[in-house]
Amino acid sequence: MKKKRKSALLEFTAKGIYCAQAKVYLDPWRGVDKAIISHGHADHARWGSKHYITQEHNVPILQARLGDLHYEGKAYGDPFTINGVKFSFHPAGHVPGSSQIRVEYKGEVWVFTGDYKVQEDGISTPFEPVRCHTFITECTFGLPVFQWAPPASVHEQINSWWAKNSATKTTSLLMGYSLGKAQRLLKHLDPSIGKIFTHGATEKMTQVLRQYIDFPATELITRETTKKDIEGHLVLAPPAVMGSSWAKKLGQHATGYASGWMAFRGARRRRAVDKAFVLSDHADWQGLLSAIKATGCENVITTHGYTELFAQYLNEQGWNARTEKTQYEAETLEAEVVES
Amino acid sequence: MKRFAQLISVLDSTNKTNKKVAALTAYFQTAPKEDALWAVALLSHRRPSRPVTTTQMREWAAEVTALPPWLFEESYHIVGDLAETIALLIPQSTSEDPPSLAECIAEIIALKQQPEAAKKAYILKQWQQLNTIERFVFNKILTGGFRIGVSQKLMTRALSKAVAIEENLLAHRLMGAWDPQKTTFDALIITPKPEDQLSQPYPFFLAHALDEGFFEQEDPTAWSIEHKWDGMRAQLIVRKDQLFLWSRGEELITDKFPELQVLAKALPNGTVLDGELLVYKDHQIGTFNDLQKRIGRKTVSAKLQAEQPVILMAYDILEYNGEDVRAQTQNARRALLETLFQKYQQPALPLRLSPVLFFDRWEAVAAEREQAEVKRSEGLMLKNVKAPYGVGRKKGNWWKWKSDPKTIDAVLTYAMRGHGRRTNLYTDYTFALWEEDQLVTFAKAYSGLTDAEIKQVDRFVKQNTLERFGPVRQVKPELVFEIAFEGLAPSTRHKSGVAVRFPRILRWRHDKKISAANSLADLKKLLP
Structure with a gap:
């Protein structure tokens, strides 16, 4: 007699990670009927689905980014059931409103991490390990060369860089992604050094997050802002402004950039900023390993990053690990190296 | 070592010439003269002879980080630089005050005569007591190849400011085969004796x-x-x-x-x-x-x-x-x-x-x-x-x-990951020409494509890999490139029997199928 092959709880399909039993997708990269979203970054939260379910703090972020669509917000740890499958969101510590997605059916538990970090950043709900059988993990920085310093020491470097620039009346242009990185930087800036100005894209996302996070005051740069107004102060902006006409209008300024890739000398030199800060919203090598251990899982599926190397290492360490292709590729070294 | 590592980190973190010159000048003004002399030596590509092989360094680093050797090697290929890989992998575990640059180099020189166990003990000790940037600089002194975007000219300009001696005169004094172990900062730079300058060449003018x-x-x-x-x-x-x-x-x-x-x-x-x-x-x-x-x-x-x-x-x-x-x-x-x-x-x-x-x-x-x-x-x-x-x-x-270079159309057969800013992209290519129905390797080429083209080829390589050999991938023969080179000569060391000078990619021949690529016989017709 032929045994009917049981399909996996989560499958990797052309549209995204799919739960056939519940007929929902996790972070799909094509439009679907029902999408469960881990966090607000563009490669995970895409436009075109009919119904979005996400953590409640991520709803205003999605609204700001994708427009007025059908959203449903859930609190962390608050389970909901779709066709017998139990789902819940758990803090991923990546950016505000970011979640790991726990999926349980008939006693089998899978966790999809989206993106995560184990260090606390002062603005996101800290990462919480979730027990599971199968752990689908990102591994953007899944190489042993990535070892993050304590964030406090990086923020100290940033403030002393700003203070030094300020002393010579040089404006500090500090760059980082608009959602998450910029606010994390902002949260730890020392307003006693000077005023904090923002680029429009940074300000927009910061305003959204001000609904539930306390930040130092910011002032949006407009057409009326003069070089004199910002001299010696700090400007927060997305990385794309580097070398743009917008940046030229800032007058004499020093550039700073915060990213995990700045650990690489090659990437630092290519970026050619005056000061590179190694600060990432992803887990480093030890962070990934400790997160995996804490789940007590047997199976690991590595998705974006150094997937093959990381899976090979995990297999040698006794896990049952494999890789799956996804389209979550926003923060790769390739994007860092070749950018149009 | 602290001061020099600090200098390297400043030089490395800016592409503004003025800032580099200012940092170098400040260094030459404040560093002890023995250190300053070695800094001049290192920045003009003079270094102590290598006391250990890079193979030894790799083995010791893999051992001390407790990583499987293959993972260490993969990390190295992705980072693209051994000195940096080791600097990133090994955490600082002790923190004594590091030796001065001159002391450290004296220790490296003395190390050459030591047995392997003593070499290993010394290098592991340094790795563990230096911080990341110091460890990187230490490794660079061991392995050579300080490429930090500081030309000899730039270094000379800064030195000129620091010691108030005219730049051309200094450039002349720094020429030739001086050995930092046998001279001093004063004897070389400040008050050289004429008899020491008998063999001294002038800096070359370049076109x-x-x-x-x-x-x-x-x-x-x-x-x-x-x-x-x-x-x-x-x-x-x-x-x-x-x-x-x-x-x-x-x-x-x-x-x-x-x-x-x-x-x-x-x-x-x-x-x-x-x-x-x-x-x-x-x-x-x-x-x-x-x-x-x-x-x-x-x-x-x-x-x-x-x-x-x-x-x-x-x-x-x-x-x-x-x-x-x-x-x-x-x-x-x-x-x-x-x-x-x-x-x-x-x-x-x-x-x-x-x-x-x-x-x-x-x-x-x-x-x-x-x-x-x-x-x-x-x-x-x-x-x-x-x-x-x-x-x-x-x-x-x-x-x-x-003269206009000679050119030939060849097929991409292997690709290797790049180094430095092109880490993790397949940027180094091997090209082959037809010999009957076989493709025979004839040249490697690195430059000539735009960043956008590199990205396209990189994607092709990743999707069309036939076999992997460490950082090298054999790819499906499908892409044709026009390769330019300066000259060619018969060679017994090359599989193709021909050695070409300065091969580089002139353009990607999207219009050509591999059957239209040139043959080895076509190449040999170009022999003088």
Whole structure:
């Protein structure tokens, strides 16, 4: 007699990670009927689905980014059931409103991490390990060369860089992604050094997050802002402004950039900023390993990053690990190296 | 070490020349002189001889990080630099005050004589006590190859500011084969003794490839035209009856060319000539390939000397009657050079004068350039008649206008991950040509594609891998590229039987299928 092959709880399909039993997708990269979203970054939260379910703090972020669509917000740890499958969101510590997605059916538990970090950043709900059988993990920085310093020491470097620039009346242009990185930087800036100005894209996302996070005051740069107004102060902006006409209008300024890739000398030199800060919203090598251990899982599926190397290492360490292709590729070294 | 590592980190983190010069100047002003001397040495590519192999360093690093060796190697391939990989992988676990730069280098030098166990113990100790940037610098001193975007010229400019000695004079003092172990900062830089400078060469002046729009803006009569000889650039010095020959890489190569010794007597003391070493036999200039048979040899047999005799094709004079004449104009120096030749040249001497040509139309210059292959040159040199002999690669007065390269259409067969800023992209390619129905490797090429094209090829490589060999992937033969190169010669060391010089990618031939790529026979037809 032929045994009917049981399909996996989560499958990797052309549209995204799919739960056939519940007929929902996790972070799909094509439009679907029902999408469960881990966090607000563009490669995970895409436009075109009919119904979005996400953590409640991520709803205003999605609204700001994708427009007025059908959203449903859930609190962390608050389970909901779709066709017998139990789902819940758990803090991923990546950016505000970011979640790991726990999926349980008939006693089998899978966790999809989206993106995560184990260090606390002062603005996101800290990462919480979730027990599971199968752990689908990102591994953007899944190489042993990535070892993050304590964030406090990086923020100290940033403030002393700003203070030094300020002393010579040089404006500090500090760059980082608009959602998450910029606010994390902002949260730890020392307003006693000077005023904090923002680029429009940074300000927009910061305003959204001000609904539930306390930040130092910011002032949006407009057409009326003069070089004199910002001299010696700090400007927060997305990385794309580097070398743009917008940046030229800032007058004499020093550039700073915060990213995990700045650990690489090659990437630092290519970026050619005056000061590179190694600060990432992803887990480093030890962070990934400790997160995996804490789940007590047997199976690991590595998705974006150094997937093959990381899976090979995990297999040698006794896990049952494999890789799956996804389209979550926003923060790769390739994007860092070749950018149009 | 702390101070020097700090300097490197500042130099590394800015691409603004002014900031680099300021950081270097401040370093030279504040560092102890022993450290400053070593900094000058390291930044001009002089380093202590390597006490350990990179293989040993890799093994020890894999061991101390407790990583499986394959993961260490993969990390290395992705980072692209061994010194940096080790710096990133090993956490600082102790923190004693590191030794000064000079002390550290003295320890490295002493290490060479030690047994392997002592070497390992020393290096592991340093790895664990230095912080990340210090560890990187330490590894770079061990392995060499400090590429931090600081040219010798930039370093000299900063040093000049720090010690208040004119830049050209300093550049001259820093030339040649000085050894930081045998001199001091003062003896080398501040108050050198004349007898120590007997063999001292002048900095070479280097040409740039012609800028676009040059011909529209310039009058041909203001330019002295010469053939660009396809040999080895050299500076010949005759002082106190002694002869010294320097390569452009500031290597003393006197002993490699014993036939030039006769010039020590034939030329007056206080003569310095700039020119090109060429094989010259039966009144005919040899090929670069002929010269190459001489370049690699430390000792030269009489037989080889007879087969491939070398001359200096002189085209400039830097010292005349013991006087530095570099500040004089091109035409004035040329007149001095011709006077010297009239007085001292004899047909039997291994010395020739590179002819100067003048034209009143650029079309005529272009026609002369077409003669390059016949005249055994690789194109033309254009020198501003009013210009002094400069230092280094200063733009505007010397231009090279090389012959058009030879080209061939070849198939991409292997790709390797790049280094530095191209880490993690497949940027280094191997190309093959047809021999019957086989593709035979003929060249590797790295440059010539735009960043966007590199990204496309990278994607192709990742999606069309047939087999992996560490960082190298064999790819499905599908893409055709036009490869340009300067010259070619028969070779027994290459599978294809042909060695090509300076191969590079000219363009991606999207229009060609692999069946339309050239054959090895086509390449061999280009052999001289």
